[in-house]
Amino acid sequence: MAAAVALTGCLPNKDKGPAVISVTPETLAFDQNQGEKTVTVVSNYQWVARTDADWIVVTPAEGGATDGTVVTISVTPNNATNRTEVVNFYGNNSLLCWSMVEVSQEGPEGEEGVAKPLTVAEFIEKADTKTAYQLTGRISNIANGSFYGFDLTDETGTISIAFPENFQDYVAELATGGTVTVEGNYQWYEQKKAHQMANGKITAYTAPEQEDPSKVQAVSIAEFIQKADPMTTYRLTGTITSSVNSQYCSFDMKDATGSITVWTVNNAAEYGNVLKKGYTVTLRGKYTLYGTDKHEVIDAWIESYSEGSNARPDKITNVTVAEFLAKPESTTEWYRLTGKISGSINTKFGNFDVVDETGSVYFYGADNVSDFASKLVAGNTITVVGNRGSYGDKVEVLNGYIESVTEGTATPATPVSSIAELLGLDNKTNFEISGLQVAAITTKGYVATDGAHAVYVYEATTPSVSVGDVVSLTGTKDEYYGLPEVTGPKTTKTSTGTVSYPDPVDITANFASFSATEAVYVKYSATVEISGNYTNFVVSGVTDLKGALSSAPSFEGLNNGDQVVVYGYFNGINTSNKLLNVIAVKIENTTTSQTIEYKTASSGGGNTPGGDTPTGGSGGQIEAQSDGTSKISWSGQAAWGGIGGDVIALTAGNYSISVAKADGGTKPTVNGTSNDCRAYAKNTLTISNSAADITSISFAISAQGKKRLTDITASTGSVAIDTSNWTVTWTGSAKSVTFTVGEKATHGTEGSSKAGQFDFDYIIVKP
Numbered sequence: 001m002a003a004a005v006a007l008t009g010c011l012p013n014k015d016k017g018p019a020v021i022s023v024t025p026e027t028l029a030f031d032q033n034q035g036e037k038t039v040t041v042v043s044n045y046q047w048v049a050r051t052d053a054d055w056i057v058v059t060p061a062e063g064g065a066t067d068g069t070v071v072t073i074s075v076t077p078n079n080a081t082n083r084t085e086v087v088n089f090y091g092n093n094s095l096l097c098w099s100m101v102e103v104s105q106e107g108p109e110g111e112e113g114v115a116k117p118l119t120v121a122e123f124i125e126k127a128d129t130k131t132a133y134q135l136t137g138r139i140s141n142i143a144n145g146s147f148y149g150f151d152l153t154d155e156t157g158t159i160s161i162a163f164p165e166n167f168q169d170y171v172a173e174l175a176t177g178g179t180v181t182v183e184g185n186y187q188w189y190e191q192k193k194a195h196q197m198a199n200g201k202i203t204a205y206t207a208p209e210q211e212d213p214s215k216v217q218a219v220s221i222a223e224f225i226q227k228a229d230p231m232t233t234y235r236l237t238g239t240i241t242s243s244v245n246s247q248y249c250s251f252d253m254k255d256a257t258g259s260i261t262v263w264t265v266n267n268a269a270e271y272g273n274v275l276k277k278g279y280t281v282t283l284r285g286k287y288t289l290y291g292t293d294k295h296e297v298i299d300a301w302i303e304s305y306s307e308g309s310n311a312r313p314d315k316i317t318n319v320t321v322a323e324f325l326a327k328p329e330s331t332t333e334w335y336r337l338t339g340k341i342s343g344s345i346n347t348k349f350g351n352f353d354v355v356d357e358t359g360s361v362y363f364y365g366a367d368n369v370s371d372f373a374s375k376l377v378a379g380n381t382i383t384v385v386g387n388r389g390s391y392g393d394k395v396e397v398l399n400g401y402i403e404s405v406t407e408g409t410a411t412p413a414t415p416v417s418s419i420a421e422l423l424g425l426d427n428k429t430n431f432e433i434s435g436l437q438v439a440a441i442t443t444k445g446y447v448a449t450d451g452a453h454a455v456y457v458y459e460a461t462t463p464s465v466s467v468g469d470v471v472s473l474t475g476t477k478d479e480y481y482g483l484p485e486v487t488g489p490k491t492t493k494t495s496t497g498t499v500s501y502p503d504p505v506d507i508t509a510n511f512a513s514f515s516a517t518e519a520v521y522v523k524y525s526a527t528v529e530i531s532g533n534y535t536n537f538v539v540s541g542v543t544d545l546k547g548a549l550s551s552a553p554s555f556e557g558l559n560n561g562d563q564v565v566v567y568g569y570f571n572g573i574n575t576s577n578k579l580l581n582v583i584a585v586k587i588e589n590t591t592t593s594q595t596i597e598y599k600t601a602s603s604g605g606g607n608t609p610g611g612d613t614p615t616g617g618s619g620g621q622i623e624a625q626s627d628g629t630s631k632i633s634w635s636g637q638a639a640w641g642g643i644g645g646d647v648i649a650l651t652a653g654n655y656s657i658s659v660a661k662a663d664g665g666t667k668p669t670v671n672g673t674s675n676d677c678r679a680y681a682k683n684t685l686t687i688s689n690s691a692a693d694i695t696s697i698s699f700a701i702s703a704q705g706k707k708r709l710t711d712i713t714a715s716t717g718s719v720a721i722d723t724s725n726w727t728v729t730w731t732g733s734a735k736s737v738t739f740t741v742g743e744k745a746t747h748g749t750e751g752s753s754k755a756g757q758f759d760f761d762y763i764i765v766k767p
Contacts, residue, residue: 020097021089023099027103029106032078034076034077039070047064048061048093051085058071058074058087075103084102086102120157121156128185128186129185132199133184138152138177139180140177140230151230151288160197162196171665175208176298180206185197213284216233218234220236221259225287234284236260237255237283239308241259242367244275249265250264259331261297266300270302279305280305284300285299317334320337320357321355333388334385340378340381341353341380341382348369349369352382355428362397364396366401376405381408385401414432418433423477428477430474435470436471439569441466441599441600442463444458444463447519456485458478458485470496472491473492474490481581483519501585507523508525511539521569522567523565523568527563528561529546530558546580548574553601556596566582566587567586622653630767631762633761646660654690664682664741665680668685671704674704677759679758680755681743681744681757686737698763699763705758706749708748710742712758715738717730718730728758744756
């Protein structure tokens with residue numbers, strides 16, 4: 001129409017000459033309130049006004065020939081996003097003779113598709129779970145690379161930013177006190193009774209000014225707790241009162257004024273294996289409150305230490321297990337217990353059950369475990385000292401040490417012929433049984449069945465069996481979340497076959513009230529709910545309990561909002577987190593008409609835990625190229641083993657790829673959206689060929705990798721970085737080569753102020 005007007009103008013009239021119409025002004029702008037403004041219409045013929053907007057009213061909407069008619073344009077209140085429409089004025093009833101007025105009105109939500117900036121207080125007050133808003137503030141309480149998130153504080157309050165989708169892109173550079181802008185929806189976190197932002201995305205970040213350690217104020221622990229300042233670094237000196245976690249360098253410490261937990265230490269790699277209980281340590285760090293009453297030091301730097309005597313408490317009370325369980329929690333009262341070692345035994349950290357004639361209690365960590373590791377065997381008699389503490393609903397001996405271990409004979413295994421007989425044993429009873437079949441699998445164990453009953457066998461690591469395998473089993477009958485299970489198992493595969501499942505008990509209608517005393521085969525219908533790292537299942541009409549899969553091998557094939565039917569073995573109810581746990585056998589996705597089956601623990605990625613030496617995911621694809629090279633690629637996280645752990649791995653043909661956290665601060669991963677493998681600063685990457693020497697390796701740098709590409713060094717051979725074609729190429733001759741990722745993005749488009757990354761879409765190799 002505009003082209004026609006430009007070419008022909010308005011059509012003439014034989015009596016009055018060419019039709020002419022004009023309206024001034026040509027634009028009107030309103031705020032979000034109801035209002036009205038005027039325009040002036042000049043026309044030598046009759047005219048009429050038209051608009052498609054129901055929020056605009058034109059008065060009068062038509063008139064005769066005029067030298068200047070005043071027309072009122074009114075708008076209704078706008079409670080949504082900004083809006084713009086036009087009012088067309090036509091002369092001589094002709095579409096070819098017209099003029100228009102553009103009418104715009106602001107809305108409280110701003111531009112459509114652009115998140116409106118709010119303060120934290122406004123965001124909480126709106127509590128809008130559907131609309132994305134923008135928050136800007138300073139960072140505190142940063143989670144690690146596995147758990148994702150941080151707190152954001154502005155002048156009106158503080159809120160948790162949970163699982164921003166691009167957290168991994170920033171985690172290496174985020175720091176307490178930095179300024180961040182995020183966009184996302186409001187969410188109420190029922191477990192912690194707290195407000196948070198969910199489905200968020202970091203859109204901007206500015207690092208804080210470099211901290212001058214010489215200006216950090218020294219305070220007592222009591223003063224540190226009283227200040228409760230998450231933004232300011234303080235210096236503390238105290239005595240370590242607990243065992244020290246060698247990986248994270250976390251521990252409890254005290255001075256003359258109080259006690260506190262040191263949780264995150266930036267230079268943990270330097271001190272984790274050095275510091276011990278009884279040492280005096282000086283550190284600087286920031287404050288956070290965990291839960292409702294646990295004061296912690298986070299973002300800490302160990303500055304110095306002096307060796308102590310690993311002093312033991314002066315006063316220790318001898319108790320039975322039953323007496324210990326009845327005591328109140330305390331970090332100052334010390335108790336001595338003697339009993340048999342039982343349950344799942346960890347000789348690295350000193351974790352096991354202590355059992356006497358009155359009961360059983362879990363002993364969590366000994367600072368002198370290395371002195372007794374070889375003697376931590378089921379059936380040996382042990383004497384331990386520690387405080388009465390807890391983890392969730394479970395009572396534990398904490399901050400403890402081992403006094404003595406007397407070698408003995410493990411309690412003989414009780415032969416049982418059926419799972420019903422096994423379930424009838426007292427807790428902590430050793431048993432042996434044969435002829436069971438693996439009916440379901442997790443990344444930490446499996447469900448064994450004899451056809452009539454089933455029980456979960458907890459191995460604490462990826463099991464070597466698969467669904468259908470027939471096994472013999474020895475272990476200890478135990479209990480978890482009120483449900484029988486087997487701990488400390490030894491499994492021997494004898495044959496394999498096909499599982500015949502019973503008819504599932506449909507618990508959809510009574511999901512909120514369902515309970516059982518053993519691993520019943522069930523099913524229920526639900527909607528998939530994905531939030532950050534967590535995948536849950538919401539049953540219609542149930543508001544205070546969700547479904548969860550116990551250590552599922554994978555969540556591949558599930559999308560937020562999918563309608564599904566979950567089949568599996570009931571695995572107890574987590575009352576703290578309000579979750580009904582099921583060990584999945586299969587999931588029927590009615591939205592996509594696909595069925596997901598879980599038959600092996602390595603069948604996918606998802607939340608499969610990693611380890612120092614994970615089994616390589618077998619989903620790598622290798623394709624021969626015309627030039628004699630081969631292309632290694634993968635279809636998603638499910639192809640890799642160890643996703644979520646310190647080491648991830650992939651196998652493709654004769655090639656194996658392993659990416660390790662090593663000395664870095666962030667665990668490697670495969671991005672769930674863009675599918676590129678991401679190695680972060682100080683991570684290492686090893687590629688091996690079991691059949692022949694490798695002579696060339698070329699990495700195709702991903703879109704994210706181009707932003708943060710860093711120096712890459714190799715254990716042998718030479719490395720060339722090409723930022724024109726965005727490749728990193730190694731040449732040499734070796735069956736295995738290890739690459740180390742640099743610290744700063746020296747070759748990336750975002751500049752060397754950013755932390756380095758080595759992110760690639762696929763690999764080209766040549767033997």
